[in-house]
Amino acid sequence: MDQYKVIGKSPPRKDSKDKVKGKVKYVNDINTVGMLHTALKTSPHAHAKIISIDIAEAMEKPGVRKVITGEDIPYIVGLYLGDKYPLALGKVRHYGEAVAAVIADSEREALEALDAIKISYEELSPVRSIEEAMNEDAALVHEELDTYQHIDGIYPEGDSNVANRTKIRKGDIDLGFEESDFIIEDTFSYPQGDHVALETRAAIAEIKEDGQVIITSTSQAPFVVRSLMSSFFNIEPGKITVTAPPLGGGFGGKAGIQLEGLAYLLSKAVEGKPVKVVNTREQDMMASPGRIGFEGKVKLGCKKDGEIMAMKLHYMFDTGAYADYSVNISRAAAIACTGPYNVPHLTCDSLCVYTNHPFTNAYRGFGHLELAFAIERALDVMADKLGMDSAELRKKNAIKAGDTSPTNSVMDENTGDLSKCIDRVKELIQWEEGTYIPLGENKVRAKGMGCLWKAPAMPTNTDAGAILTFNEDGSINLNCSIVEIGQGTGTGLAQILAEKFKMDLEKIHIVTDINTRVAPHDWATAASRSLFMAGRAVMEAAEDALTQIKETAAAVLRCPSEDLDVAEERVFIKDEPHIGLDLKDVVLGYVYENGNAIRGQIIGRGRYIARRITGIDKETGEGKPALEWTLGAEAVEVELDLKDYSYKILKSACVMDVGKVIHPDLARGQVVGAMSMGLSLATDEAYVFNSRGQVLNNDLRSFKIMRYGEMPEYLVDFVETPQGDGPYGARGLGEQGIIGIPAAVINALSKAMGMQLKELPLTPENLWRARKEENTI
């Protein structure tokens, strides 16, 4: 049973002690003498022409060194689609957009100068919803969309508000509906919100005399920052160094490029002096990207016995004013559009739509969260129509090895066991006890389910690396480029290395500040691919180092290197284990008694690049874009008061097939944290707009996330169908726990209310409204 020494155990996180002592240094904790500080002036309008900006008075304020406006820095900084300037130029496209920046000796002085900047706007009528954006005579958020540069695989539609459209065509959709006995058609939606990482985004930039650009930033993707900085500002990549210290939460919001470009341009404006840009909470929610909004139209056809025959899907994502990551979120949602079910006949159009809302980027779940909300809600509606248990309907159609995905790629033997997950989650939530249980006259307990699947949405050449160096005591420095964003992957990677060396975890030291100058290349700490991909790189690096160690030892011990093994900080002859050397005497070169030394230090090198991934066809979506799929089932139990529509989430359960659990406590922590985000999103998190497109709840007092005491009982279990190519069989699990939860909550409340709810957030007020509207129809 206990086959492994470290894998599958839960040692303390490597960063534990510093984190409970306040010793971890985050970006905004860095202050140096001489560093300049900044403040941003933002737009009060959702859509307006900038007529003039008068900075003269602000320039005279104490401590002010420069005031910068969009005209001073007319660079395009869009992530995938070149639609954005670092500071608005010509026009503002959303409430809270950054328009001008003050650079001053202190943050206080910068803030105090903001009021002295006089901006004159001419208000334009804002595009306030997906529906308005898709109207034929809609105002255009970007008039020049067809001239924008963009990456391959993104298809903006000029003269419209569509930033990207991804198409999936599989089977014969007409035939599919002809063969269906039951068809339902409905629309499910939820508005934009925010990541609410407790740490707001920050970046520090400095330019050296030889043109070296030094960036320290709250980034999940320091290598992406380096690469994009190079292309946006025409700087040699080798002259850019990006450091990402541990982050105070990311959730996707710190992926891509954030404040780094602006910080660089501001530093450039003051002769390369170090400049720090830090978001206030309000700016983090408004001027930096938040969570995408969604509207999904689902037409679903089933046989009498529940077999799904056809799906016609129309997904529309509210990216807000700029596309950022969101053009890829809509694409990821198309690639996975059916949820974890086998669907023979299928069409999906997934659109990324511009509005004059705040812009959005990656958010935990990345498209899969949204599509799961639509599909899982539709399945419950269908189950009601069929008179079938909704869990049974899911199980009947659960995707398995040999089936084809929406992009027509065959699900391989690594496909997780969704049916097993459903069965186990039913046990955890006591599904068989009943999913609708009246409690007296005005109270009811109800249960709802939502299944999930997710594949990393990433470039086909996504890679990871690992470098191992050694210390005099034989301990190992593990240099990987996975940013610590709270998930603790560094500890998991150290476990993998310790397992390979059969060594105590204490003897593995991890690099925590990721510096692109010294760390191996790595795409990004995103898409739940870190443990898988960096884990593979660590395994290769370990093999590389072990081979070198054995070669040195073989020379000294005068034996073939293949006769040697390494464990417990020794290298020894397998069948004569008393003959061996301590690792500490080998890893920096072996020194003979007479002083002669051989071979020198061990440096382990490992790398991994995604295997056999392709893009997808523009017209049909055909291709193999997925590295691996994590599948799972989730369920919640709610108790609803039918008089005032207040409710409590009593239990929240998740069972995922993660291949292999490397660190049970950290795995559970990821799942529980993800579920809590999903619960909070479903019950309360949404931007509230007024008729002018201004956001009314851009702080944490009015934008409510879950607080202590509001959490349910969390129930978590794992299924372990090994991922053949994953490290020790593991696959990704960081984001997944959020995906099925919003659907599970709305399904439970729909059951409790005896009606089909269709929108988030599910505040008591909105439930009351839904009931009232139903009664008036």
Place this chain on the structure above:
Amino acid sequence: MKTYKDYEAINLSINGETRKVIIKHSDTLLRVLREKLGLTGGKPGCENGDCGACTILLDGKPVKSCMMLAIEAIDKNITTIEGLSNTEIQKAFVEYGGFQCGYCTSGFLLNAYALLETHPDADDDTIKEWLQSNLCRCTGYEGISKAIKTAQKKKAGI
């Protein structure tokens, strides 16, 4: 009544030490701790009193240091996370996963520490009332809750 001018040197009692620091009268305690004294354990999560990441103890009571001025802390005993060592609550946070990213952790720890000092036998409602002033986005509060209950038992010798 003493008045304070533009910039002034004041003494603050922090973690048992007296620290002299030059401040502006309108500086918040959080900014002075972080920017003048290098005590960066307290975080500016919102600087609006909503998130609790800046929580410190003032004469043993949890206070949001972004919501008060440094001059208000004169003649009071300030405890920051840097002054809390090897307590049951810190050990329990490590053991039960009371944190992930660590950004809210200092605030939660100080609040929870003060709670257990003030109400060693706090029931669920009391714990909730105290800890609702802090936000955590990573953990779903499961680890925090387990950690507090464990530390409470350990302190009571159970």
